Amino acid sequence: MRQLLLSLLALPVLAYGADMAPDTQSNHLRDPNAYSDGYTLDSGPYVLPGPRQLHMADEDNFGHLLADEFEWQEGGVGAYDMQAWYGGTFNRVLVKAEGEYQNSQLEDARTELLWDHAISAFWNLQAGVRSDNGEGPARQWLALGVEGLAPYWLDVEATAYVGDNGRTAARVEAEYDLLITHRLILTPKAEMNLYGKSDQARGIGSGLSDASLGLRLRYEITRQFAPYVGFEYQRKLGNTADLARSEGDHAGETKWLAGVRFWF
Numbered sequence: 001m002r003q004l005l006l007s008l009l010a011l012p013v014l015a016y017g018a019d020m021a022p023d024t025q026s027n028h029l030r031d032p033n034a035y036s037d038g039y040t041l042d043s044g045p046y047v048l049p050g051p052r053q054l055h056m057a058d059e060d061n062f063g064h065l066l067a068d069e070f071e072w073q074e075g076g077v078g079a080y081d082m083q084a085w086y087g088g089t090f091n092r093v094l095v096k097a098e099g100e101y102q103n104s105q106l107e108d109a110r111t112e113l114l115w116d117h118a119i120s121a122f123w124n125l126q127a128g129v130r131s132d133n134g135e136g137p138a139r140q141w142l143a144l145g146v147e148g149l150a151p152y153w154l155d156v157e158a159t160a161y162v163g164d165n166g167r168t169a170a171r172v173e174a175e176y177d178l179l180i181t182h183r184l185i186l187t188p189k190a191e192m193n194l195y196g197k198s199d200q201a202r203g204i205g206s207g208l209s210d211a212s213l214g215l216r217l218r219y220e221i222t223r224q225f226a227p228y229v230g231f232e233y234q235r236k237l238g239n240t241a242d243l244a245r246s247e248g249d250h251a252g253e254t255k256w257l258a259g260v261r262f263w264f
Helices: 002-019 022-028 238-246
Strands: 062-073 077-087 091-102 105-118 123-134 139-150 154-163 168-175 184-195 207-219 225-236 252-263
Touching: 077 105, 077 252, 091 123, 105 139, 139 168, 207 238, 207 252, 225 238
Parallel strands: none
Antiparallel strands: 062 077, 062 252, 077 091, 091 105, 105 123, 123 139, 139 154, 154 168, 168 184, 184 207, 207 225, 225 252
């Protein structure tokens, strides 16, 4: 009798799982009308007469600004990693900006203007342009990549670039929020950059150019405002490290840092 009851209780779960096949689920989680059997707010037998009275949030455009890193680093270096977007659920205009400045001078900066398009429940396709500024000549690139949430709640960005004179590059970044409490959050972050050919004017060698590993501990006073402390290890690799040593610079360094994360 106990097994019979358990089997009966499991039937709704099995039926629900059968309806939610992996392909259907991934394709329709962002579609507000995926499970309405064709009935929508402006078609079907249940449409209200007169002008439309109800609008859903996914039909409007919104804007968002996130300063994921806005910090001071050991050695008098200021650094930022920010992004802003405007659009809807499926398509957005996205701006990414990351860089460092010292003594009121911009040392290095990467700015991207992208079209951000949802391709599944947790992944977006991104395409656009990138501009590198700071020390050395400016460089422009075409960009194509993905950004999303990998298994185990890992935030991942992977982008490939094509520039002038046959230049190519790739960038991979991953980070994870570890909740110590509901307000105290530890975030490890790793980043790697690769280049297809050397660019001595900007101190870049071909191959795996550089990598960094950071650890930041933030306290969310509110969800929108969180000061943090941490450290970051930066390492130049391969031909890029050789170029740095030839200029009398260190190939690797560890910096303590403090900053604030905010969004609205």
